[in-house]
Amino acid sequence: MHLLLVDGSGYIFRAFHALPPLSRKSDGLPVGCVQGFCNMLFKLTQDLEGDEAPTHMAVIFDAKGKTFRDDIYDQYKAQRPPPPEELVPQFPLTRAATRAFSIPAIEMEGWEADDIMATYACLARDRGFKVTIASSDKDLMQMVEPDGSIRLLDTIPRPGQPPLRWIGAEEVFARFGVTPDKVIDVQALCGDSVDNVPGVPGIGVKTAAELINAYGDLETLLARAEEIRQPARRQRLIEHAELARISKRLVTLERQVPVTLDLDALAREPISPASLFPFLKAMEFNTITRRLATLLEADPDLFEADPALRAGGDAPLAGVPQKSTSLSVAKAKLAANVVPGTGPARHAAEEHARVKAIPVDHGAYEIVTTPDRLAACIARIVDKGRVAIDTETTGLDPQQADLVGICLSTEIGEGCYIPVGHAKPGDLLGGDGLVEGQLPVREVLEALRPVLEDPSILKIGQNVKYDMEVLFRYGIVMTPADDTMLISYALDGPRYNGLDILAEHWLSHKTFTFAELAGTGKAQKSFDQLEIAAAARYGAEDADITLRLWHVLKPRLAAENATTLYETLERPLAPVLARMEARGITVDRQILARLSGDFAQRAAAFEAEAHALAGESFNLGSPKQLGDILFGKMGLEGGTKTKTGAWSTGADVLEDLALKGVPLARTVVDWRQLTKLKGTYTDALPTYINPRTGRVHTSYSQASVLTGRLSSNDPNLQNIPVRTEDGRKIRSAFIAPPGKVLVSADYSQIELRVLAHIADIQALKDAFEEGLDIHAMTASEMFKVPIEGMPSEVRRRAKAINFGIIYGISAFGLANQLGIARSEAGDYIKTYFERFPGIRDYMDAQKTRVKADGFVTTIFGRKVQFPNANSGNPSERAFVERASINAPIQGSAADIIRRAMIRMEPELHKAGVEADMLLQVHDELIFEVPEGTEDRAIPVIRKVMEGAAEPAVRLTVPIRVDAHAARNWDEAH
Numbered sequence: 001m002h003l004l005l006v007d008g009s010g011y012i013f014r015a016f017h018a019l020p021p022l023s024r025k026s027d028g029l030p031v032g033c034v035q036g037f038c039n040m041l042f043k044l045t046q047d048l049e050g051d052e053a054p055t056h057m058a059v060i061f062d063a064k065g066k067t068f069r070d071d072i073y074d075q076y077k078a079q080r081p082p083p084p085e086e087l088v089p090q091f092p093l094t095r096a097a098t099r100a101f102s103i104p105a106i107e108m109e110g111w112e113a114d115d116i117m118a119t120y121a122c123l124a125r126d127r128g129f130k131v132t133i134a135s136s137d138k139d140l141m142q143m144v145e146p147d148g149s150i151r152l153l154d155t156i157p158r159p160g161q162p163p164l165r166w167i168g169a170e171e172v173f174a175r176f177g178v179t180p181d182k183v184i185d186v187q188a189l190c191g192d193s194v195d196n197v198p199g200v201p202g203i204g205v206k207t208a209a210e211l212i213n214a215y216g217d218l219e220t221l222l223a224r225a226e227e228i229r230q231p232a233r234r235q236r237l238i239e240h241a242e243l244a245r246i247s248k249r250l251v252t253l254e255r256q257v258p259v260t261l262d263l264d265a266l267a268r269e270p271i272s273p274a275s276l277f278p279f280l281k282a283m284e285f286n287t288i289t290r291r292l293a294t295l296l297e298a299d300p301d302l303f304e305a306d307p308a309l310r311a312g313g314d315a316p317l318a319g320v321p322q323k324s325t326s327l328s329v330a331k332a333k334l335a336a337n338v339v340p341g342t343g344p345a346r347h348a349a350e351e352h353a354r355v356k357a358i359p360v361d362h363g364a365y366e367i368v369t370t371p372d373r374l375a376a377c378i379a380r381i382v383d384k385g386r387v388a389i390d391t392e393t394t395g396l397d398p399q400q401a402d403l404v405g406i407c408l409s410t411e412i413g414e415g416c417y418i419p420v421g422h423a424k425p426g427d428l429l430g431g432d433g434l435v436e437g438q439l440p441v442r443e444v445l446e447a448l449r450p451v452l453e454d455p456s457i458l459k460i461g462q463n464v465k466y467d468m469e470v471l472f473r474y475g476i477v478m479t480p481a482d483d484t485m486l487i488s489y490a491l492d493g494p495r496y497n498g499l500d501i502l503a504e505h506w507l508s509h510k511t512f513t514f515a516e517l518a519g520t521g522k523a524q525k526s527f528d529q530l531e532i533a534a535a536a537r538y539g540a541e542d543a544d545i546t547l548r549l550w551h552v553l554k555p556r557l558a559a560e561n562a563t564t565l566y567e568t569l570e571r572p573l574a575p576v577l578a579r580m581e582a583r584g585i586t587v588d589r590q591i592l593a594r595l596s597g598d599f600a601q602r603a604a605a606f607e608a609e610a611h612a613l614a615g616e617s618f619n620l621g622s623p624k625q626l627g628d629i630l631f632g633k634m635g636l637e638g639g640t641k642t643k644t645g646a647w648s649t650g651a652d653v654l655e656d657l658a659l660k661g662v663p664l665a666r667t668v669v670d671w672r673q674l675t676k677l678k679g680t681y682t683d684a685l686p687t688y689i690n691p692r693t694g695r696v697h698t699s700y701s702q703a704s705v706l707t708g709r710l711s712s713n714d715p716n717l718q719n720i721p722v723r724t725e726d727g728r729k730i731r732s733a734f735i736a737p738p739g740k741v742l743v744s745a746d747y748s749q750i751e752l753r754v755l756a757h758i759a760d761i762q763a764l765k766d767a768f769e770e771g772l773d774i775h776a777m778t779a780s781e782m783f784k785v786p787i788e789g790m791p792s793e794v795r796r797r798a799k800a801i802n803f804g805i806i807y808g809i810s811a812f813g814l815a816n817q818l819g820i821a822r823s824e825a826g827d828y829i830k831t832y833f834e835r836f837p838g839i840r841d842y843m844d845a846q847k848t849r850v851k852a853d854g855f856v857t858t859i860f861g862r863k864v865q866f867p868n869a870n871s872g873n874p875s876e877r878a879f880v881e882r883a884s885i886n887a888p889i890q891g892s893a894a895d896i897i898r899r900a901m902i903r904m905e906p907e908l909h910k911a912g913v914e915a916d917m918l919l920q921v922h923d924e925l926i927f928e929v930p931e932g933t934e935d936r937a938i939p940v941i942r943k944v945m946e947g948a949a950e951p952a953v954r955l956t957v958p959i960r961v962d963a964h965a966a967r968n969w970d971e972a973h
Contacts, residue, residue: 004054007135177209188248282309398469415540584695759842808882
């Protein structure tokens with residue numbers, strides 16, 4: 001007899017990540033994982049034929065909730081992210097699929113699937129069964145028996161490997177370096193980062209195997225640890241002996257789970273068409289249905305779809321909570337993904353044509369001014385399971401603006417406007433100054449709160465982060481949300497992101513602009529000053545157009561393979577940024593005031609020095625006057641004139657002159673830098689302090705940069721110079737409030753690490769692996785200079801080349817940067833490519849790729865598009881070539897920190913660490929934590945950031961994060 005146990009949870013995640021998204025045509029239920037699961041399960045039963053055919057079979061699943069291991073170690077599996085939202089509704093469907101194939105589906109509360117499989121394997125072995133566990137999970141390798149009575153079966157396709165790969169004692173030894181009976185001891189020593197099993201720090205699998213083979217078992221090793229010759233290894237074993245014992249308990253599979261089904265209940269039964277076809281029809285798996293109908297010689301038309309599964313969001317499935325994971329969530333979120341049988345591209349085109357054909361009728365929009373009509377709007381939202389929403393406010397700052405109206409749309413061509421804050425002409429907003437006939441804002445929000453906070457109802461917005469922040473100030477946490485701006489960004493980059501542009505491009509519709517309603521300049525009215533009828537026409541149209549765009553753009557995600565990018569990098573980041581912006585950061589007014597005074601005095605000194613050098617007084621801020629002195633009066637060479645006939649005195653011109661030794665140019669450069677810092681930061685930052693919170697709240701633009709980087713606005717906190725003393729002084733004004741400290745966590749040379757991975761530069765990878773000074777290593781490779789005692793100038797030149805290569809620097813640019821001859825700079829670049837030939841190969845490949853495709857991609861699949869890749873303009877074409885080299889590197893680094901930001905808050909919460917993420921500045925994250933807790937916060941922050949790329953991408957270089965805590969940003973950096 002032969003028992004086949006299938007690791008159901010492993011099959012689920014394999015099916016989900018290996019296949020493209022798929023949704024049921026009739027209602028948008030996500031079913032891609034279920035379809036893949038069915039195919040894998042049926043293929044497994046077909047592959048095991050003859051002597052290998054199982055007589056007994058079961059699929060074992062992990063149940064939701066804690067297990068006994070959580071009582072042993074509260075951090076067990078603590079770092080695992082929650083499953084993707086579109087996967088959650090498919091969990092119960094995989095159980096239903098298993099039963100439809102006439103196979104028992106087993107899960108037990110409080111026990112992991114591995115424990116249940118271990119128990120059944122031992123029961124079967126003891127009765128003389130042959131046992132096969134269909135799984136490649138290393139944790140199950142402890143179950144392998146040398147006599148072959150228990151084996152594992154790996155069915156994951158691998159290049160050059162047979163489709164079925166049996167794992168016996170020999171394969172276990174090759175994997176762990178020990179026999180199966182000692183696998184537990186090796187795992188106890190080396191731990192497991194995936195399940196957060198601690199192990200003994202610094203001991204890997206190879207070392208663990210050597211130790212266990214030498215001493216026999218873990219307890220003997222720990223008892224004789226004093227005998228270990230290597231001091232560091234000996235000390236680790238002594239210090240972390242208890243961790244090793246805890247780890248052994250965590251990795252040891254329980255073999256006496258009180259299972260309720262005995263072995264006889266697992267006897268194989270033939271597939272019943274009466275069970276199978278109603279399930280397949282309910283899922284609308286037409287291809288599988290036809291194939292199995294032929295194999296089973298059955299007519300599927302004799303069976304109706306299972307009504308419980310067919311009912312979608314109106315009928316619950318066993319084990320699916322009706323709010324957070326009901327089918328209506330899937331219906332609302334993924335209704336436009338993929339239509340089986342037609343193809344996602346065709347579906348997207350058909351949906352675009354359908355939506356575009358529906359005219360915009362402003363007369364169909366409704367102004368809601370009574371509780372009854374508000375209740376009717378809410379009923380439509382509940383019935384539809386989704387709503388497009390747009391908030392109208394008194395200003396653009398979500399931290400200070402007040403609600404004026406709420407716009408909603410549940411059906412294309414329909415829309416309603418709920419006025420709550422329109423002011424009488426000449427009166428201030430509030431109290432008796434409101435126009436009569438409006439509903440009270442609090443009454444409206446309390447009525448809307450249940451649907452806005454209901455996780456089973458999808459909210460659709462355009463730049464929905466703004467609406468989230470406004471509503472949050474009124475105590476409403478709006479979730480979940482789709483954002484048409486971010487969907488467009490995931491598909492087309494920053495080209496078409498504004499609502500007006502999107503509407504004209506995709507719907508051929510010209511929307512009302514705010515300027516048309518409110519005027520422009522000083523005469524422009526704020527939204528609360530508009531007449532309600534005009535505001536309703538404008539606002540309800542916004543909601544209607546947003547819903548139309550969602551119907552047009554959402555199907556393109558599946559058609560153009562951008563669903564993963566949107567669902568994992570764009571959509572979940574918006575609420576994270578909303579919370580960061582709402583928190584803000586404290587700045588010290590007194591420090592800024594002192595700096596402004598200092599900068600003013602020094603700028604005046606530079607101005608006097610410039611006048612002396614020029615031999616006359618002139619306005620340093622006048623490009624014309626400066627140009628006339630430099631190239632007219634002083635007769636300097638290299639001057640060029642602009643189209644207006646004035647001399648060009650841009651930053652590049654002045655830097656070039658300063659490098660050539662022109663004192664006046666250097667003085668003006670220094671004056672400009674100082675006055676810019678004063679005007680942009682020390683003078684301006686106090687004006688951004690919010691009177692309500694006492695903090696500065698920057699605004700992050702998520703969809704404006706080609707490569708995926710975030711930009712910071714109002715104020716821009718990403719351009720404060722970090723390498724200059726004056727820039728660091730400004731950072732010192734960003735402080736933690738009493739009782740708190742700031743933590744700065746900064747990726748170390750992330751773009752160079754990404755370059756080493758993408759271009760596969762082994763020398764760079766080895767250097768990063770060994771923790772070497774990458775710039776010193778590069779200098780040593782290029783200039784044949786020993787790392788030890790290397791002159792700082794040599795390292796500086798290598799550093800300039802390392803970073804310059806990422807940006808496609810030319811010999812001219814490098815010469816300017818280093819202050820050397822262009823020929824010498826050219827020789828440096830030539831030597832660099834000779835020492836690291838893979839980089840030249842990468843650059844050439846990127847140039848070829850961008851010309852052929854018009855885009856390049858990051859390691860996470862983000863397309864960075866260059867429509868002008870084949871431009872007839874040589875300078876434009878050269879720019880694209882340089883950008884195509886840098887974009888995958890900078891974009892991948894940007895995506896890594898995005899992934900870290902998305903995972904950060906859940907991981908901090910799991911670890912029980914109080915830490916607020918405040919800022920993202922390029923490769924750096926800033927947190928505010930209670931003083932005295934930084935030693936607990938920093939390890940969690942570092943772990944999340946360093947592991948952010950996985951499991952989507954396994955980088956071939958280690959990622960490192962420098963993290964420090966201090967009272968102000970400068971000291972923490």
